[in-house]
Amino acid sequence: MMRTSRWVVIAALLTSYFFLTNEQDAYAMHIMEGFLPAKWALFWWGLFLPFFLVGLRRLVRTLKEHPEQKLLMALAGAFTFVLSALKIPSVTGSSSHPTGIGFGAALFGPWVMVVIGTLVLLFQALLLAHGGLTTLGANALSMAVVGPLVAFSVYQLHRRGLVSHRVALFLAACLSDLATYVTTSVQLAVAFPAPDGGVLASFLKFAGIFAITQVPLAVTEGILTVMVWNWLASYQASPLFEREKGA
Template sequence: MKKPLFWIVSMCATVYILFALSPSAYAMHIMEGFLPWQWALIWWLLFLPFFFIGLRTMTHLMKQKPEVKLLLALATAFTFVLSALKIPSVTGSSSHPTGTGFGALLFGPFVMTVIGTAVLLFQALLLAHGGLTTLGANAFSMAVVGPFVAYGLFVLCKKCGISLRMSVFLAAMMADLATYVMTSFQLALAFPDVTSGVWGAFLKFASIFAVTQVPLAITEGLLTVVVWNFLHTYSERELDVLEERRVFFK
């Protein structure tokens, strides 16, 4: 049933246009030029292997199951919309939902790495949110760490017998929080505290992020459950083509 999927994608695109195009003085995660070039390069090198594996995985998925294109568009739109809703936080950064947990549960973490990177690149080039030099660091936190935490936690929850809705909620919420834990760590490595070092800087960055990020993460978890229930109710046939990749209903 493709009409519900089309309706969700259209709604996400509309909300994205309304909210994401508003000017903002804050960058998405870490802004252009904020990291020293050495750290920017290190995060690029750490991020690229995941991205190339994700490209290969997505290419294989598209060839084997072309029916999932609309679901890919939905996961991308979901990430676009949530990551566009920014709240100013630590200097040179911002706080916002990520939306990566949803796509990670649909397609796995490697495919979500590509989707998340596309979102970050689009916003860096067209909306001046984030940047190209810091894309590796931003993508590593949002498109690598977040999706892998979401998928790993979801599998663990299912093995422990936790209900489907609670598993989806926890996976989406922790993907969001893990992204900002990673961002805090990246900032702490680049800008250690003069007295307490990296650990002290990490606690400072993480505590400031937590003020806005914890409620945002809870909200994102609830919203992900709502969208997932909608898909399960009206578009189960589309979800069935991902049966080999899904562990949700087993």
């Protein structure tokens, strides 16, 4: 059974890579370069930066106290990069994608993933033209701040004994994905309110567009996150995983 699960995980990651390399012309859900008005781009940058600075301090402290976690952090970053770079066509010429944030948030907490998620978005903007530099503050706030905070909060359901570990991990990955897209919809709505109905009508339009593809993607991401965690737990002797065995 474990061997089968491992091959399923590998196949899923290879499928992600296939879409990544064959959908270069699609529009990514990351808000594209120059799309936001300057005042809103600056606003989201200002809101995002304090979270990033706190996350950077936590990351440095974590690496000093636990240098052995560098490889796991690199793995969490790679997982986030691959999943969030996967683009699946949505409607009206847009696309949806997973975020991959829940896995790292469950491992290291939300603050470390603020930095990792931001670096992922920066590399995607520079190397893949997903998102942009002026809109990095908005994109990082939604995926690298709101996403990890939601994932970690939901994951605490297991710590409190309310649900099993697998259920908590699934919900953390799934709901952090959806929270990212809700936040992005809010960002677009306040920047581009509808002539009739204002911000609320615009939010419902943006959220409705991406819900069609994002809901099944979020569920799939939750399942894949649990599978990857279980696979690593079978081979990883780290205390991070040992405490979860038997849950």
